[in-house]
Amino acid sequence: MKKAYTSTLVVAFVLLCTIVLYQASVRNPRLALAQTAGDLRDAPNPINGDAKEVLQSLKDDGSAANVPAVPEPVEVQSPAGSVRVSVGSGLNVYFVNVFQGDAEYIELPNGKNVLIDAGPAPSEHSQYKTPMISNFLTKHGVTKIDHLVLTHPHADHYGGMKWVFENLQVDNFYDTRVDNSDADGDNLVREQAKKEPGCVVHYPAEGDTLDWAEGVKIKVLNSCPNRDKSSMHKPDTGAFLNNCSIVLKISRQNSSALFMGDSQGEVETRLEQTYGKGLKSDILKVGHHGSEYSSSELFLKKVKPKEAYIEVGKYNDYGHPTQGALSRLKAAGAEIHRTDKDGTEEVPLEGKSR
Numbered sequence: 447m448k449k450a451y452t453s454t455l456v457v458a459f460v461l462l463c464t465i466v467l468y469q470a471s472v473r474n475p476r477l478a479l480a481q482t483a484g485d486l487r488d489a490p491n492p493i494n495g496d497a498k499e500v501l502q503s504l505k506d507d508g509s510a511a512n513v514p515a516v517p518e519p520v521e522v523q524s525p526a527g528s529v530r531v532s533v534g535s536g537l538n539v540y541f542v543n544v545f546q547g548d549a550e551y552i553e554l555p556n557g558k559n560v561l562i563d564a565g566p567a568p569s570e571h572s573q574y575k576t577p578m579i580s581n582f583l584t585k586h587g588v589t590k591i592d593h594l595v596l597t598h599p600h601a602d603h604y605g606g607m608k609w610v611f612e613n614l615q616v617d618n619f620y621d622t623r624v625d626n627s628d629a630d631g632d633n634l635v636r637e638q639a640k641k642e643p644g645c646v647v648h649y650p651a652e653g654d655t656l657d658w659a660e661g662v663k664i665k666v667l668n669s670c671p672n673r674d675k676s677s678m679h680k681p682d683t684g685a686f687l688n689n690c691s692i693v694l695k696i697s698r699q700n701s702s703a704l705f706m707g708d709s710q711g712e713v714e715t716r717l718e719q720t721y722g723k724g725l726k727s728d729i730l731k732v733g734h735h736g737s738e739y740s741s742s743e744l745f746l747k748k749v750k751p752k753e754a755y756i757e758v759g760k761y762n763d764y765g766h767p768t769q770g771a772l773s774r775l776k777a778a779g780a781e782i783h784r785t786d787k788d789g790t791e792e793v794p795l796e797g798k799s800r
């Protein structure tokens with residue numbers, strides 16, 4: 447009798463545990479997914495502010511919060527200025543105002559397009575329910591990204607990609623092999639890329655040339671295609687990830703643009719020593735949002751940018767752009783544009799010969 451009673455208790459306890467675990471996994475499918483994949487890190491998992499933003503964009507049931515299945519066209523309400531629509535069939539670059547983060551949209555002459563980074567996810571307190579990049583892409587009627595580049599896995603660069611993968615067709619995804627150990631969001635984007643039907647994932651290496659359009663030369667000047675890149679920084683530091691940024695130089699006829707991602711002085715010195723005058727570019731996407739540790743004098747002397755674009759939010763905790771970087775850019779003769787002041791800007795590369 448006592449044995450039967452004990453057995454009943456054991457069965458009831460097991461049942462109760464099963465129900466509790468099931469409910470937990472329903473409430474948090476990421477947990478269930480991570481457990482299945484065997485990649486759940488030891489709790490407590492360190493979550494930085496950026497990763498929190500990504501996590502906050504998930505509802506309790508794991509579905510995307512406030513992300514409409516079919517995005518409504520929304521007028522971009524940037525702090526200053528509004529989007530100018532690109533017309534013509536040339537090579538056009540848009541430095542998209544995504545607040546504090548990076549996103550550059552490029553129209554290629556063959557009708558294909560490129561998105562370098564996608565800015566941050568909307569923050570919890572933002573009036574915007576979808577990432578800033580969604581407004582821009584929706585307004586431009588973009589339904590497909592031919593080439594999506596994640597320069598490096600920081601949330602101000604990948605946060606908007608969740609929306610991109612959920613709402614648009616992505617054909618090619620360019621990535622590094624470095625992890626942001628403080629965030630889960632980068633893995634989420636990478637999982638999305640793997641699951642995206644027809645999407646090819648690439649790990650470009652320095653020296654590679656990307657064949658995106660006839661008559662347009664795209665050269666990779668920096669990246670981390672392997673995990674064992676030696677660096678003065680430990681792999682976990684923000685600077686290490688920044689210095690793994692995929693750096694691209696895009697040239698057409700006599701015009702060129704250099705996209706530095708968040709790379710800092712260490713990369714600039716190497717590029718300046720390796721490529722010298724070959725760095726010369728009309729347009730510079732300034733490294734690391736105008737941080738003090740980027741846009742060094744010697745580097746700018748080689749690039750000689752006519753115009754410098756800083757992707758930066760009005761409100762950021764880093765003091766970006768710094769006075770030092772602004773002064774060095776000005777001293778180098780560059781006209782400075784800032785997304786926090788000028789909004790999104792369209793720059794046709796054609797005819798910008800110098």
Ligand SMILES: [Zn+2]
Pocket residue numbers: 547548600602603708734735
């Ligand atoms: Zn950044």
